Amino acid sequence: MSVSQLIKIETSGVWTGGVQTEIKVRQFEPFIVDEPKSLGGKDEGPNPLEFVLAGLSSCASVMIALIAKEQKFSYEAVEFKNAGELDVRGLRGVEGVSPHFQSVNLDVFIKTEESDERLEQLKEAVEKRCPVINLLIDAGVNVTSNWIKQ
Amino acid sequence: MSVSQLIKIETSGVWTGGVQTEIKVRQFEPFIVDEPKSLGGKDEGPNPLEFVLAGLSSCASVMIALIAKEQKFSYEAVEFKNAGELDVRGLRGVEGVSPHFQSVNLDVFIKTEESDERLEQLKEAVEKRCPVINLLIDAGVNVTSNWIKQ
Numbered sequence: 001m002s003v004s005q006l007i008k009i010e011t012s013g014v015w016t017g018g019v020q021t022e023i024k025v026r027q028f029e030p031f032i033v034d035e036p037k038s039l040g041g042k043d044e045g046p047n048p049l050e051f052v053l054a055g056l057s058s059c060a061s062v063m064i065a066l067i068a069k070e071q072k073f074s075y076e077a078v079e080f081k082n083a084g085e086l087d088v089r090g091l092r093g094v095e096g097v098s099p100h101f102q103s104v105n106l107d108v109f110i111k112t113e114e115s116d117e118r119l120e121q122l123k124e125a126v127e128k129r130c131p132v133i134n135l136l137i138d139a140g141v142n143v144t145s146n147w148i149k150q
Numbered sequence: 151m152s153v154s155q156l157i158k159i160e161t162s163g164v165w166t167g168g169v170q171t172e173i174k175v176r177q178f179e180p181f182i183v184d185e186p187k188s189l190g191g192k193d194e195g196p197n198p199l200e201f202v203l204a205g206l207s208s209c210a211s212v213m214i215a216l217i218a219k220e221q222k223f224s225y226e227a228v229e230f231k232n233a234g235e236l237d238v239r240g241l242r243g244v245e246g247v248s249p250h251f252q253s254v255n256l257d258v259f260i261k262t263e264e265s266d267e268r269l270e271q272l273k274e275a276v277e278k279r280c281p282v283i284n285l286l287i288d289a290g291v292n293v294t295s296n297w298i299k300q
Contacts, residue, residue, distance in 0.1 A: 005238045006252075009199045013207035015228035019215045021208040025196040031181070033208035040216070046175040048209035048282055049159045051201045054173040057163035058183035059198035061171040063241065066190070078165035088155045091213065091279050099278075100285040102156075128249075129241050132198055135250040138289035 018042055049101075052132075053082050056106060059132035064110075067125045073118055077111040077150070084141075103142040106133070111150040123147045168192055199251075202282075203232050206256060209282035214260075217275045223268055227261040227300070234291075253292040256283070261300040273297045 013023045013033075019041045020034045033048055035041025046054070057080035064078060083105050090099030112119065127133055127145065136143050163173045163183075169191045170184040183198055185191030196204070207230035214228060233255050240249035262269065277283055277295065286293050 002239060002244065006235050007238055008233055008235055009197075009203055010231070010233045011196075011200055011203040011207060012232075013204070013211065013230035015211050015214070015230075019212040021211040021230070023204040023208060025200045025204065028196055031204075033204065033211075035212060046161075046178055047159075048205040048212060050161055050175045051205040051208070052282060052285070053159055053161040054163070054175065054181075054183065055198040055201040055205070057161060058171040058173060058201070061163065061165050061183075062169040062185060062198060064165070065169045066241075080163035080165075080171070081160070082162075083158055083160045085156050085158050086281065088157055089152060090284075091216075091281055093275070093279050094152065098284065098288070100281040100288065125243070129243050131236065131241055131250040132202060134240075134248065135202070135285065135289050135291075138248070138250065139285045140288055141285075 020044060049084065049086070053084055053104070056104070056132045056136070057082055059130050060106065060108065060126055063126045063130040064108075064122065067122060067129070071118070071122060071125070073112070073114055073122050075110050075112040075114070079109040081107040081109075098140075100139065101136065101141045103144070104136055106143070106145040108145065108147045109150050110147060116149070119147060119149060170194060199234065199236070203234055203254070206254065206282045206286070207232055209280050210256065210258065210276055213276045213280040214258075214272065217272060217279070221268070221272060221275070223262070223264055223272050225260050225262040225264070229259040231257040231259075248290075250289065251286065251291045253294070254286055256293070256295040258295065258297045259300050260297060266299070269297060269299060 032045030084101040090097040182195035234251040240247040
């Protein structure tokens with residue numbers, strides 16, 4: 001096995017009152033993370049778990065681009081939908097209930113003329129190597145994904 | 151134990167070429183997720199794992215607000231810094247290397263006149279109940295956190 005190739009990922013944040021936080025990543029404009037009014041926020045930005053799911057689709061997107069290049073798999077367009085379910089009793093402190101996702105489903109709509117078999121090979125490699133998909137799987141979340149050819 | 155209280159979190163996304171994706175969450179303006187040029191992107195937005203770490207700090211922030219209220223813990227300001235390390239061999243497909251974080255550190259700088267003992271109680275409850283901290287822990291990531299009174 002080759003030598004470790006560690007990279008470091010960093011962010012910072014400032015609490016801006018209520019349940020709201022302003023996050024800063026490298027040179028980019030800071031962005032607001034908040035909660036809907038139903039969860040006690042002012043609803044001025046997506047919430048923390050929505051950013052985790054944003055990370056899921058975008059991570060799958062990076063991996064599709066990377067692996068399609070390796071496999072010489074051609075595609076014209078991709079769209080993503082995902083949905084996670086969690087039981088809010090966990091974050092409210094009820095013993096025995098996980099505070100994070102019970103299940104997450106990812107739908108991948110891909111416009112391609114490649115065969116179903118080649119699409120299955122791409123899917124398998126993405127699911128094996130995508131950091132965010134594997135973070136969820138390793139945490140015991142029931143992850144399902146549907147890849148739909150357009 | 152009380153009855154499940156499931157909530158659903160959803161996002162969608164569109165691949166916008168290269169390794170870039172535009173993500174849409176509820177009524178908010180879509181935002182760009184990309185990779186730095188060193189990782190093959192155009193660097194027009196934070197990358198997927200930076201959004202996961204944004205989710206970490208902001209989730210801790212929500213939980214601090216929620217639990218401080220329960221514990222009548224008063225504080226004036228909070229700032230966050232976090233950093234995660236991963237071995238990129240995992241996402242490149244090297245067998246036996248996890249594609250996600252090996253370790254994540256979270257620093258919480260909190261301005262408060264509460265005692266160290268009360269701060270420790272707050273920290274323990276946040277670490278036990280925060281969805282994103284527990285997602286990382288359950289995935290086997292080595293999570294450390296330092297809470298520093300200002």
